[in-house]
Amino acid sequence: MAVQVSLWHHYLQAIRSRGAPRAQDYQRAENVLLVVLERVHELDPRFLVDYSRDLEAFQFALRSSEDPVHMEVPLWVDAEVLLVEEVGATEAGDGPTSCRLGVPREGTNLEQWTAEDVSSISSEGSGTCCSYIVPSKVLRVLKDLLVAAIVHCKHQSLIAPGSLNADSLREEELHLSLLVSSGWRTVCFHVVPVVRRRQKVPALEGTQLMHGFPEGSLKRIVSQKVALVPASAQHWRVSTDYLLTRLLGALGSFPGHRLDSLSILDRVNHESWRDGGQSPGLTFGHLKTVLLWAAVLFPEPEDWAELQGAVYRLLVVLLCCLATRNLPDFLHPERNLLADTELDLNALYQHVEHFASQPEPSLRIHVTHLGRSPPPRLGSGVKALLQLPASNPAYWATAYFDVLLDKFQVFNIQDKDRISAMQSIFRKTRTLDNEEC
Numbered sequence: 001m002a003v004q005v006s007l008w009h010h011y012l013q014a015i016r017s018r019g020a021p022r023a024q025d026y027q028r029a030e031n032v033l034l035v036v037l038e039r040v041h042e043l044d045p046r047f048l049v050d051y052s053r054d055l056e057a058f059q060f061a062l063r064s065s066e067d068p069v070h071m072e073v074p075l076w077v078d079a080e081v082l083l084v085e086e087v088g089a090t091e092a093g094d095g096p097t098s099c100r101l102g103v104p105r106e107g108t109n110l111e112q113w114t115a116e117d118v119s120s121i122s123s124e125g126s127g128t129c130c131s132y133i134v135p136s137k138v139l140r141v142l143k144d145l146l147v148a149a150i151v152h153c154k155h156q157s158l159i160a161p162g163s164l165n166a167d168s169l170r171e172e173e174l175h176l177s178l179l180v181s182s183g184w185r186t187v188c189f190h191v192v193p194v195v196r197r198r199q200k201v202p203a204l205e206g207t208q209l210m211h212g213f214p215e216g217s218l219k220r221i222v223s224q225k226v227a228l229v230p231a232s233a234q235h236w237r238v239s240t241d242y243l244l245t246r247l248l249g250a251l252g253s254f255p256g257h258r259l260d261s262l263s264i265l266d267r268v269n270h271e272s273w274r275d276g277g278q279s280p281g282l283t284f285g286h287l288k289t290v291l292l293w294a295a296v297l298f299p300e301p302e303d304w305a306e307l308q309g310a311v312y313r314l315l316v317v318l319l320c321c322l323a324t325r326n327l328p329d330f331l332h333p334e335r336n337l338l339a340d341t342e343l344d345l346n347a348l349y350q351h352v353e354h355f356a357s358q359p360e361p362s363l364r365i366h367v368t369h370l371g372r373s374p375p376p377r378l379g380s381g382v383k384a385l386l387q388l389p390a391s392n393p394a395y396w397a398t399a400y401f402d403v404l405l406d407k408f409q410v411f412n413i414q415d416k417d418r419i420s421a422m423q424s425i426f427r428k429t430r431t432l433d434n435e436e437c
Helices: 002-043 054-062 135-155 217-222 241-251 258-273 284-297 307-324 345-357 380-387 400-411 416-436
Strands: 069-074 083-087 098-104 129-133 176-182 185-197 226-230 236-239
Touching (some): 002 054, 002 135, 002 307, 054 241, 054 258, 135 185, 135 226, 241 258, 258 284, 258 307, 307 345
Parallel strands (some): 069 185
Antiparallel strands (some): 098 129, 185 226, 226 236
16 A cells, blocks of 8 residues: 555655746746736726736646636726626526626716727617627727737837737637747636626525635635626626635645645546547536535545545545536536536546546656556455445445435436446545555
8 A cells, every 4th residue: 555655645746846837937927918918908997907816826836737727807897886687597507697787877987888899789678778898899809909018018028029929819709818928838818808796606605615614714705706707799697716716725724635636636637538638628627616516525634634535535526427417516506517518428437437446557647657567556455345336235334425425416416337336436435544544
């Protein structure tokens, strides 16, 4: 067992050794983009610069994947007086409800948001609105401003030569894509205009999450504003990405291996399950959601005290989600993050289950880890447990997994074969914990 434990920790140390350089690369790239956005604000004060991004570098350092990073550009508008009109209530699990942002006819100083370049007048909807702020128009204005700002900053030598090129700016349906060079690393930013407003998040106001997070952290996080981001050319939707990042940061204040387990799975996902990022698959956002659920389902400190056991707690939750084809949004559980992803969830399940059964090949990230002998396999006792039928009471003395499944009712588990497989994985987790004691 000593060899296997050292392999896990060696893998983690390799990830950590890259964390600080990744964070520095990200901060340099972010600083370049912030300089450009400052110029955007000078050209058009309706677009603000968000400097409260202290957790973004921390999150970028946690992950190995090169998924795009969102850069929110807040709009200078009193969002509390805007009229939010929901458009077509969605069915449970269909995704966030879309809305329109209406500018009231009376009693406000919002003339700059009734201009034709960012709004349109519609005969539909409430008669109390004189116009609606249109995401596609806002994106078009922001794109033109970014081009002008990049040219200005390069001409004035405010950014390093080669760090940013206006030719890389792409207007997508819901964001602007921009590549920023930072040394040898290029960071892809998705620049997104947002309207921030206070809105209740029922999941954060309940007591069901309290035991999984530091005392008082949820109250601080729930006081933050949520962001309305483009949902289509005409509509907006609520985004809770900022709140989820805050929740992830709160978990980092706990002792144990919560964040380490996320880093390990993200690295395995990137290198093994997604072929070094060449194949579609799970994103860091998916795995972050898995960790947040695991933190609630396994709230005790001893659940996260041992590295390998911590990783297997995430695997149990992830296998549940893939088996049921449902990863509930952490703050809006009625929404399924695996819906409409076009991912091969069956193949993903096989990847995850194979890693859970034989993790060693995926934990070798450097040529010096490889030898002529086969990689160390699971001990005979653990291997036998993985092959035993879950219904055998002689090897299933605890009802803990049944309690766990009761907690997982939000996942709507029905596939008995995959439940049996997850029971095997869970038995391995408990066995590893007992061996460490």
